[in-house]
Amino acid sequence: MSDVRNVIIIGSGPAGYTAALYTARASLKPLVFEGAVTAGGALMNTTEVENFPGFQDGIMGPDLMDNMRGQAERFGAELVPDDIVSVDLTGEIKTVTDTAGTVHRAKAVIVTTGSQHRKLGLPNEDALSGRGVSWCATCDGFFFKDHDIAVVGGGDTAIEEATFLSRFAKSVTIVHRRDSLRASKAMQDRAFADPKISFAWDSEVAEIHGEQKLSGLTLRNTKTGETSALPVTGLFIAVGHDPRTELFKDQLELDEEGYLKVDAPSTRTSVTGVFGAGDVVDHTYRQAITAAGTGCSAALDAERFLAALA
Numbered sequence: 065m066s067d068v069r070n071v072i073i074i075g076s077g078p079a080g081y082t083a084a085l086y087t088a089r090a091s092l093k094p095l096v097f098e099g100a101v102t103a104g105g106a107l108m109n110t111t112e113v114e115n116f117p118g119f120q121d122g123i124m125g126p127d128l129m130d131n132m133r134g135q136a137e138r139f140g141a142e143l144v145p146d147d148i149v150s151v152d153l154t155g156e157i158k159t160v161t162d163t164a165g166t167v168h169r170a171k172a173v174i175v176t177t178g179s180q181h182r183k184l185g186l187p188n189e190d191a192l193s194g195r196g197v198s199w200c201a202t203c204d205g206f207f208f209k210d211h212d213i214a215v216v217g218g219g220d221t222a223i224e225e226a227t228f229l230s231r232f233a234k235s236v237t238i239v240h241r242r243d244s245l246r247a248s249k250a251m252q253d254r255a256f257a258d259p260k261i262s263f264a265w266d267s268e269v270a271e272i273h274g275e276q277k278l279s280g281l282t283l284r285n286t287k288t289g290e291t292s293a294l295p296v297t298g299l300f301i302a303v304g305h306d307p308r309t310e311l312f313k314d315q316l317e318l319d320e321e322g323y324l325k326v327d328a329p330s331t332r333t334s335v336t337g338v339f340g341a342g343d344v345v346d347h348t349y350r351q352a353i354t355a356a357g358t359g360c361s362a363a364l365d366a367e368r369f370l371a372a373l374a
C-alpha cells in the first residue's frame with residue numbers, strides 16, 4: 065500500500081494542471097493522474113488558442129498544455145500518464161486505483177476530469193476539427209468572419225451559438241433533426257428575428273466534405289431521406305456534452321445532467337476533502353481560462369482543508 069499523500073488530482077486539462085501548480089508551490093507534492101490517452105485535456109485537439117490571456121500572438125493548444133504541464137512539474141508535481149479506474153472517496157483517507165490495479169491514498173482529492181463534447185460520429189469530423197469544424201463558438205467564432213456557417217442542434221446551446229456567430233458570419237444555418245426547437249422561447253424569438261439565421265428543419269448532417277479545410281456538407285431530410293448540399297466553410301456542433309463523472313456517480317452528488325455539484329463559490333463537493341473544478345463542474349462557461357481559474361480555487365480550498373487537519 066502506498067504512503068498517504070496530501071492530495072491527488074484526477075485530470076490534466078487547464079483545471080488539473082493549475083491545481084497541480086498551486087498545490088505543488090504550496091509544498092503539498094501533488095500526485096496527478098493525467099489520463100492515459102488524453103493527457104493535456106481538450107486543448108490537445110485544437111490548433112490556435114487566441115483567448116488565453118498572456119499570449120499576445122495566440123498559442124497552439126498543445127503548446128499551451130505543454131507549458132502548463134512543465135510549470136506544474138517544475139515545482140514538484142508528480143505527473144502520471146494513466147487513468148484512474150475506480151475510487152473510494154467516502155473515508156477520511158481517499159483511495160484511487162490506476163489501470164495496473166495500484167491503489168493510491170490521499171487526504172484530499174481534486175476532480176478535474178473535464179467533459180466530452182458529443183460528436184456526430186461522421187468520417188472527417190475529427191480530421192477537420194480546427195479546420196472548419198468546431199464545438200465552441202466563443203473559442204472559434206472570430207475565425208469565421210464573413211463565412212457561411214452551419215450550427216447543428218436545437219437546444220439552448222445551439223441557438224446561443226448561432227446568435228453569437230451571426231455577429232461574424234455571412235450566414236448561419238441551424239440544422240435540426242426535428243421541426244421545432246427545444247431552446248427557450250426567448251432564445252427562439254431572438255434567432256427567428258435574426259436576418260442572418262435560417263433553418264434546415266427535419267435535417268441531419270449526412271456527410272462532411274473537405275481535404276485540408278471544410279468545404280461543405282451533405283444534409284439528409286430525416287422524414288423523406290432526401291439529400292441536399294449545404295456549401296458552408298464552418299460547422300459548429302452543439303448537440304451536448306457529457307461530463308466525465310462515471311467514476312464518481314455513486315459517491316459524489318451530481319446534478320441532473322451528470323455534472324459534479326459543488327458548494328459554489330467554493331469547489332467543495334458533497335464529500336469532505338473532495339473538490340471539483342473545470343468543465344466537469346461547469347456547464348455554463350467551458351473555457352480554458354475559467355477551468356484554470358477554478359483549478360486554482362480547488363487547490364486553495366484543498367490547501368486550507370489540509371491545513372485545518374494538521
Ligand code: FAD
Nearest residue numbers: 075077078079099105106148178203342343350351352355
Ligand atoms: P479537460 O481539458 O477536458 O481535461 C480533462 C482531463 O481529465 C483530460 O486530461 C483527461 O485525460 C483527464 N481524465 C478524464 N478522466 C480521467 C480519469 N478517469 N483518470 C485520469 N484522467 C482523466 N477554450 C478556450 O478557452 N479557448 C479555446 O480556443 C478553446 N478551443 C477549444 C477547441 C476544442 C476543439 C475544444 C474541444 C475545446 C476548446 N476550448 C477552448 C474549451 C477548453 O478546452 C475547455 O474548456 C478546457 O480544456 C476544460 O478544461 P478542464 O481541465 O476542465 O478539462
